[in-house]
Amino acid sequence: MHQGSFQEEKSMNRQEKLGILANEEGFDSVDAMIESASTDGVVPGICVNDGCDFTTEVEDDTRDGHCEYCETKTVQSCLILAEVTE
Ligand SMILES: [Zn+2]
Numbered sequence: 001m002h003q004g005s006f007q008e009e010k011s012m013n014r015q016e017k018l019g020i021l022a023n024e025e026g027f028d029s030v031d032a033m034i035e036s037a038s039t040d041g042v043v044p045g046i047c048v049n050d051g052c053d054f055t056t057e058v059e060d061d062t063r064d065g066h067c068e069y070c071e072t073k074t075v076q077s078c079l080i081l082a083e084v085t086e
Helices: 010-024 030-037
Strands: 042-047 055-059 075-077
Touching: 010 030, 010 042, 010 055, 030 042, 055 075
Parallel strands: none
Antiparallel strands: 042 055, 042 075
């Protein structure tokens, strides 16, 4: 475990968001979440804005879901974040 430095790397952000989301949803790992999500039409999603960890259930191909905190279309499904779904 290490505290996040103030980096603005988007690719690193994706992995962090997946980790946060898996933790929020009670999965042991990102892989377990992806495996579970890939058999379901409704999957966990998370806002990808820096500093916002809003999570909600979204459709598996959601990449512009509404974030209730940011009021922007920045919620992506875990499958999109993991690039499982095209
Ligand atoms: Zn947000």
